[in-house]
Amino acid sequence: MLSNRTVGRPRLEHRRLELLNAAANVFARKGFDAGSVRDIASAANVQPSSLYHFFGSKETLFEEVYMEGVRRIKTSVETAVVTQGRPWDKLEAAAAAHLTSLLEDDFFSVVVAETIPKGTSELNIRLIVHRNDYEKMFIAFIDRLPNLTNDNKKYLRFALFGALNATVNWYQPGKDSPEEIARRIVGLFRVQLDT
Amino acid sequence: MLSNRTVGRPRLEHRRLELLNAAANVFARKGFDAGSVRDIASAANVQPSSLYHFFGSKETLFEEVYMEGVRRIKTSVETAVVTQGRPWDKLEAAAAAHLTSLLEDDFFSVVVAETIPKGTSELNIRLIVHRNDYEKMFIAFIDRLPNLTNDNKKYLRFALFGALNATVNWYQPGKDSPEEIARRIVGLFRVQLDT
Amino acid sequence: MLSNRTVGRPRLEHRRLELLNAAANVFARKGFDAGSVRDIASAANVQPSSLYHFFGSKETLFEEVYMEGVRRIKTSVETAVVTQGRPWDKLEAAAAAHLTSLLEDDFFSVVVAETIPKGTSELNIRLIVHRNDYEKMFIAFIDRLPNLTNDNKKYLRFALFGALNATVNWYQPGKDSPEEIARRIVGLFRVQLDT
Amino acid sequence: MLSNRTVGRPRLEHRRLELLNAAANVFARKGFDAGSVRDIASAANVQPSSLYHFFGSKETLFEEVYMEGVRRIKTSVETAVVTQGRPWDKLEAAAAAHLTSLLEDDFFSVVVAETIPKGTSELNIRLIVHRNDYEKMFIAFIDRLPNLTNDNKKYLRFALFGALNATVNWYQPGKDSPEEIARRIVGLFRVQLDT
DNA sequence: CATGAATGAGGATTCATTCAT
DNA sequence: GATGAATGAATCCTCATTCAT
Numbered sequence: 001m002l003s004n005r006t007v008g009r010p011r012l013e014h015r016r017l018e019l020l021n022a023a024a025n026v027f028a029r030k031g032f033d034a035g036s037v038r039d040i041a042s043a044a045n046v047q048p049s050s051l052y053h054f055f056g057s058k059e060t061l062f063e064e065v066y067m068e069g070v071r072r073i074k075t076s077v078e079t080a081v082v083t084q085g086r087p088w089d090k091l092e093a094a095a096a097a098h099l100t101s102l103l104e105d106d107f108f109s110v111v112v113a114e115t116i117p118k119g120t121s122e123l124n125i126r127l128i129v130h131r132n133d134y135e136k137m138f139i140a141f142i143d144r145l146p147n148l149t150n151d152n153k154k155y156l157r158f159a160l161f162g163a164l165n166a167t168v169n170w171y172q173p174g175k176d177s178p179e180e181i182a183r184r185i186v187g188l189f190r191v192q193l194d195t
Numbered sequence: 196m197l198s199n200r201t202v203g204r205p206r207l208e209h210r211r212l213e214l215l216n217a218a219a220n221v222f223a224r225k226g227f228d229a230g231s232v233r234d235i236a237s238a239a240n241v242q243p244s245s246l247y248h249f250f251g252s253k254e255t256l257f258e259e260v261y262m263e264g265v266r267r268i269k270t271s272v273e274t275a276v277v278t279q280g281r282p283w284d285k286l287e288a289a290a291a292a293h294l295t296s297l298l299e300d301d302f303f304s305v306v307v308a309e310t311i312p313k314g315t316s317e318l319n320i321r322l323i324v325h326r327n328d329y330e331k332m333f334i335a336f337i338d339r340l341p342n343l344t345n346d347n348k349k350y351l352r353f354a355l356f357g358a359l360n361a362t363v364n365w366y367q368p369g370k371d372s373p374e375e376i377a378r379r380i381v382g383l384f385r386v387q388l389d390t
Numbered sequence: 391m392l393s394n395r396t397v398g399r400p401r402l403e404h405r406r407l408e409l410l411n412a413a414a415n416v417f418a419r420k421g422f423d424a425g426s427v428r429d430i431a432s433a434a435n436v437q438p439s440s441l442y443h444f445f446g447s448k449e450t451l452f453e454e455v456y457m458e459g460v461r462r463i464k465t466s467v468e469t470a471v472v473t474q475g476r477p478w479d480k481l482e483a484a485a486a487a488h489l490t491s492l493l494e495d496d497f498f499s500v501v502v503a504e505t506i507p508k509g510t511s512e513l514n515i516r517l518i519v520h521r522n523d524y525e526k527m528f529i530a531f532i533d534r535l536p537n538l539t540n541d542n543k544k545y546l547r548f549a550l551f552g553a554l555n556a557t558v559n560w561y562q563p564g565k566d567s568p569e570e571i572a573r574r575i576v577g578l579f580r581v582q583l584d585t
Numbered sequence: 586m587l588s589n590r591t592v593g594r595p596r597l598e599h600r601r602l603e604l605l606n607a608a609a610n611v612f613a614r615k616g617f618d619a620g621s622v623r624d625i626a627s628a629a630n631v632q633p634s635s636l637y638h639f640f641g642s643k644e645t646l647f648e649e650v651y652m653e654g655v656r657r658i659k660t661s662v663e664t665a666v667v668t669q670g671r672p673w674d675k676l677e678a679a680a681a682a683h684l685t686s687l688l689e690d691d692f693f694s695v696v697v698a699e700t701i702p703k704g705t706s707e708l709n710i711r712l713i714v715h716r717n718d719y720e721k722m723f724i725a726f727i728d729r730l731p732n733l734t735n736d737n738k739k740y741l742r743f744a745l746f747g748a749l750n751a752t753v754n755w756y757q758p759g760k761d762s763p764e765e766i767a768r769r770i771v772g773l774f775r776v777q778l779d780t
Numbered sequence: 781c782a783t784g785a786a787t788g789a790g791g792a793t794t795c796a797t798t799c800a801t
Numbered sequence: 802g803a804t805g806a807a808t809g810a811a812t813c814c815t816c817a818t819t820c821a822t
Contacts, residue, residue: 245785600781
């Protein structure tokens with residue numbers, strides 16, 4: 001027989017996730033500054049004060065959304081990559097997974113893509129750590145590409161990330177799919193070097 | 196020989212420009228939402244109410260900063276490009292000018308680079324118009340590149356803009372110069388086709 | 391016997407009513423424009439921001455005061471009128487009740503009497519609706535007066551309302567009572583026709 | 586030959602009158618509190634600071650408008666009255682003139698009719714003095730009515746003023762004319778006593 | 781005479797957050 | 802666990818007014 005307190009847990013986690021979802025939604029649409037605690041609470045059909053049972057502050061709430069976003073992209077990229085053997089194929093698959101997360105309604109990932117933490121506030125520094133955690137994966141993929149100088153690898157990484165994350169600004173749902181976009185963008189870099 | 200009709204003006208415009216500079220500075224560092232009118236006023240050693248002598252609202256102030264940013268990048272790109280003859284060289288020179296504006300202390304340009312207007316607020320729609328005005332220039336350069344399908348041109352444009360604008364997130368003043376960065380990034384796309 | 395379903399409520403409504411009272415007081419003394427949210431808050435020993443817990447805006451707060459004012463006059467007129475049988479007596483009793491509300495410390499009624507909504511702002515249009523709701527009662531009393539043409543009824547109504555509401559400008563507490571004033575004013579119109 | 590300084594005067598007075606007109610217009614439409622100095626200045630195509638060449642403050646500007654309003658109604662009532670011989674006819678003519686000023690686009694008179702000064706602010710006390718100056722005229726007309734007790738006279742005055750000034754709230758330009766309205770309203774009081 | 785520039789006080793409202801219930 | 806109430810600081814902006822030019 002299970003004890004009561006483990007029976008109660010899933011309920012709790014469920015509530016937490018609801019709030020997190022609402023927060024992701026709001027932050028993805030409005031950003032950290034313009035997305036208010038009130039917005040989030042009302043999106044979750046809850047009073048603002050209730051949020052503080054689960055999250056210490058707006059900042060930590062944002063951080064949790066951000067971390068969850070990183071986790072999700074990471075997972076989807078990891079999954080996508082295993083089926084590929086050749087380095088450039090791996091990179092392309094990773095890019096496709098990255099874009100799919102970003103462009104198809106996963107608000108958590110959108111928050112990660114749109115929030116480029118700068119400055120030296122404590123929050124931002126923590127966000128950078130989370131983000132790096134993810135970007136390391138890409139660095140690894142790029143590292144294994146053949147025939148590239150270290151410098152080229154560095155610039156390829158920056159350019160690829162910039163190009164991929166910018167898609168949120170021009171992507172149009174009906175048209176080219178995230179996979180297609182990934183193929184085309186990676187293709188721009190790939191042709192010349194993958195010989 | 197100077198014309199008479201602008202005598203006296205510079206003084207008047209001077210104050211306006213000071214305030215505009217302060218605003219550019221604040222908006223570049225904090226963004227539209229987090230950059231408050233108070234911040235800007237105190238950066239200009241002025242009372243917040245004084246700003247409203249020159250600008251009708253925070254939004255129009257931001258818009259003016261944005262427009263000035265667009266104007267500056269545009270001018271610097273136009274200037275940089277004339278000395279180049281071959282299409283890829285033109286593009287590289289344009290990218291270099293773009294990055295120089297962005298990365299070297301020109302807050303106006305930074306505002307343009309970091310503000311990617313989305314959504315349908317009236318302000319954002321106006322910003323998009325200003326921005327398109329500038330991007331058209333780049334489209335023209337890319338259009339003249341040889342041996343590229345229309346699709347490739349489209350993706351090249353999106354990827355290049357994404358890669359260039361993302362530099363603000365990782366650029367470090369002491370290291371590679373904007374020109375060098377531009378050369379490397381354009382180089383990633385260039386090699387294969389520019390033969 | 392009290393029902394259970396409102397147990398606990400009075401406490402909650404109590405606070406709201408306090409604020410409404412403070413607002414009525416301020417609006418009655420200074421009017422809508424000159425009566426500030428700060429005035430009201432400090433009259434209620436509360437922070438201005440606390441008002442927004444109960445009322446969405448200064449306008450809706452005012453509207454609630456106005457509606458409550460209408461409700462109170464209406465109730466007092468309805469009560470006063472039932473004891474009277476003859477049409478002119480009914481009208482006089484109504485006028486007396488109207489003036490009593492207006493002149494004796496009921497800030498809510500004073501707000502109604504002093505705010506003559508004009509113009510086409512959304513607030514004013516709503517106020518007119520509330521006011522008409524009340525004036526309809528008087529129209530009914532006047533309608534039942536004998537020996538009056540429709541035109542005379544119309545002018546009697548306008549003149550009587552004008553005369554009654556203007557009393558707030560000259561009424562002096564120690565002197566003629568509201569009832570006496572009502573009797574005299576109605577008497578001016580009454581003599582000739584009530585035969 | 587006229588000296589220069591008397592030649593210049595009319596110009597100045599003309600300007601002053603323009604500003605006064607603009608102020609009357611704004612105050613009539615919005616009232617003292619909601620009508621801002623900016624509103625007035627822009628209605629007069631002038632900078633706010635320019636107003637202070639002619640008027641010491643918003644309050645004194647309002648007071649001048651008010652005084653001018655009183656002067657105008659007074660004049661028009663005086664003129665209207667001379668052609669009448671019988672007391673009730675005089676009163677009716679006065680009421681007609683009063684209403685004509687009020688209802689037909691004379692913003693100055695409207696300000697007087699709509700501003701019922703209360704309270705003990707210095708401005709309001711001065712306004713009351715101006716207003717009394719005018720009301721004395723009406724008191725005189727009423728005083729000469731035959732067969733009325735003093736009390737009746739007092740109430741007649743208050744009621745008549747109330748009824749007349751309230752017309753601004755329901756008057757509709759196309760319908761009954763001010764003269765007609767005056768005739769009807771005075772008629773309500775007149776019939777019974779003018780025998 | 782007119783005004784552009786500036787101001788400090790105050791306008792209504794929203795903010796993230798706390799806490800007793 | 803949830804919330805209604807409250808808060809103080811901050812939000813953008815408007816106010817009437819002053820004064821050097």
